[in-house]
Amino acid sequence: MFKRLFSIVAILAVVMTVGCKKNQQEEVATGATTFTLAQTEISVSADGGKQSVKYTIKNAQPGAVVISNCSSSWIKELSTATVGEITFTVAPNYTADTREATIAVEYTAVDEKFEIKIQQAGSTKPMFEYEVVINEPTHLSLNITPADLTTAYVCRTYTKDHIEAFDLLSDEALIAYDLEAIEYEADHVGQTLLNYLQNICHTGKGFDIEFTRLFPDTEYVVYCYHINLATGKPHNNLVYREVITTAKPTTEKFDVEMNFDISGAVITQTITPADKEVYYYANYWNMMDFYNYYGWDSVMEETLVTKWNESVTMNVQMGYQPYQIIENNCLKGDQTIVHDHLKAETDYVFYIFAVDKETGFAASDIIIVEKRTNKAHASNMTIDIEVKNIFWTTADVYWTASDPNGRFARSVMEKSKFEAVAATDDERLAIFASENNFWKDTGTSDINLYNLTSNTTYVAFAYGLDGESPNTRLFKKEFKTLGDDAVGSSNINISWKNHYNLAEVAAADAEHWGSYADYENHALVTLAISGANSSDDVYLMVTTQPIDYYTNNGEWLRDVAKERNKVNCYSNYNFIGEYEKDYTVVAVAQDANGNYGTLFIEEMYLYKSDSKPASEYTYVENK
Structure with missing residues (x-):
């Protein structure tokens, strides 16, 4: 009885013991899986380098893996290949700014997501x-x-x-x-x-x-x-x-003597350097113009040298050699310079410095001398103004000074604009002199005006100069461009049908064209003229300039109505021209009253393939 009870108890004890061990094993196997990072924030120096963060896993699951990624390009070689460790390399930070990156970490057996924040210090070294x-x-x-x-x-x-x-x-x-x-x-x-x-x-x-x-x-x-x-x-x-x-050019003392003779608005400058082989640059500025241009706070001594050196550099950049710059702009030895383009009663600065013959840069301290011009000398010079070839939109103006060596300023304005400048010629002259923007010439001058307005009165004018200041009264002459009332009665017309090879015509009609036997590449064209009266002067030209060479017919009229183009033919005119060229035929008739009729202008093409046989040619004289 006792033996059986012990067995049962023993069996129960065994059963109970086995049962306790099984429950403990199940608890371990089914416990929570955890993933833990040893660090979630890392500070890294600007130098960067290899880094690692350890992690631990409790209750690891079969097949589960650790995954990491980072979008920042300066986090490199990111790896989870080593169990229990995430490794990566931080690139050097070459900037002064701190920067941050985030590495995302995941263990696939758990739902929670993890992050490692990396902060890298900025560099204390320059880039x-x-x-x-x-x-x-x-x-x-x-x-x-x-x-x-x-x-x-x-x-x-x-x-x-x-x-x-x-x-x-x-x-x-x-x-x-x-x-x-x-x-x-x-x-x-x-x-x-x-x-x-x-x-x-x-x-x-x-x-x-x-x-x-x-x-x-x-x-x-x-x-x-x-x-x-x-x-x-x-x-x-x-x-x-x-x-x-950049460094300043080296400079040395420049031993030079300058003298000035002032007569009216003209200053004569003499330069005498001690060393006759030294190149130097000499120039001048209107003092008021200098400060208006460079600013009243500019230092003249520095500005003038700097601008010269800059101009040398710019010319070298454009391909010029220093010796060329020196030859074009500098002087050597004793010099006498007549400054006759100055304004009367005006302050000027004259300056000079030596230049380096190897580099062209200023090679000495600058020497500056201030001088003031006197009142302009009055002159008895007169200026004759003549206007020729006045058409609808063009005219030619000629100025002639009584003194062949006299300088003068000249221009042309519409009369309405001329009168709007001021009420009197003296007032206009003062304004013109202050603006000082007219063309200057000596002795004589002329201009071919174009793009004028038809039926409009203009004023051509001029005044004598002492330097750049007036020393005579204002001379002027009015003229009026042609209007509709100046159109002549003749409506000239030019026509042509055929052209012939000139060499072939020379062989067929040696009496009239025998001297042109070698002109195989030329055409003979008879131009038929109509619409002109026998009392008219007929002007005709054939040119290779295209028909759109001028923007208006007034300019064509100006070109054709020249003495050299007067043919005075009223029926026929023979023209010789090269093949394979385009021509423009221009003609006009001027009646006995001097009025021009309608301008004829048309294109003509001469192609050798279009030539007619010389056997069909009939001689026609110019008439």
Whole structure:
């Protein structure tokens, strides 16, 4: 009895013991699965480098995996290949700005999503470091070290004034402007943008990056930005800039003596340098004009030298050699200069400096002398004005001074505009002199006017000059262009039917055309004339100028109504012209009262294939 009870108890004990172990195993197997990141925020230095974040998994599930991804391009080599660890590399931050990225993490056995936030410090180093190797007046050479040694970069320069004038102060604006300029340069040399970028860009440390043909003593912005050579797009739209001022040209003392003789509005300047072989530049400015142009705060000594040096650089950029610039603009040895284009009773500054014969730049301190012109000398010179060939829209005007060496200003205005200038000629003369924008000549002058208004009165005028100031009264002459009431009665007409090969005609009619036997490439055309009276003067010309050469018939009338074109034929006129050319036939008749009739103008074509046989030709004389 006791033995059986013990067995049952023993069996029950075994059953109960087994049952307890099974429940404990089920609890472990069916417990919650968890995923835990050791870090969710990481701070990284600007240098970047390899990073890792550990994780733990409780109750891992078969087939479940860890997945990670990041959209930020500066997070690289992201991997979960090592169990219990997420590894990645943070790229260096070459900018001064901090930046943030987020790595998304997922363990597929749980629903919860995880993130690792990465904050990278900004760099305390510049994107680029410049070492100026050469700084000369027109030449810079730099060694450039980028913080990012692997990405290509553009390095170029503009003057600081250019950057400000074109509003290129923002990085985006400068890059867009520069890439447009680079694309134009590439097209100019016949390359694609990407090929051209390959040729001009640098990678890693750049040695002896040169900029030539620069302006002396000028602030230049030397800028760099990274570029993707595969796409031609900027890498990060960030620009590094430094302002570098080019060197001043070296100068030496210039030993020179200047003397001035003032007579009315004319100043005679004599220049006597101690060294007769030194080249120098000498010029002058109206003092008021100088300050109005450059500003009242400008320093004349600096401005005049700077502008000269800039002009030398610009001419060199255009392909001129320094010696050519010197030959065209500079002097050497003793000189006498007559300044006869000055205004009376006006302050002027005369300046001079030596130039370097190798570079053309100013090579001495500038010497400035102030002088004032006197009152203009009155002159008894007269100016005769003659107007010829007056038509509807054209006229020829001639001015002749009584003194062959006398200078004068001249112009032509509509009478209404001339009278609107002022009430009297003296007042008009004062206004004309202050504007000083008329053509100047010496002795004689003429002009062929065109595009005038028909039936309109004009005034041709002139006045004598002492320097640039009037020294005579105002001389003037009125004339009126032709109107509808001046049209003559003759309506000339020109016609033609056939043309013949001139060489063939010469063989067939040697009596009249024998001297033209070699003119195989010429046509003989008989022009039939009608509509002109026997008392008219007939003007006729045949020209290769196209019929639309002039914008109005008035200009054709002016050209045809010349003495050289007077043929005075009323029935026939023989014309000889080359084959395969287009001609314009122009004619007009002038009646006994001097009035011109209707202008004839028409095109004529002479093609050899259209020639008629010489056997059909009948001689017609000009009549």
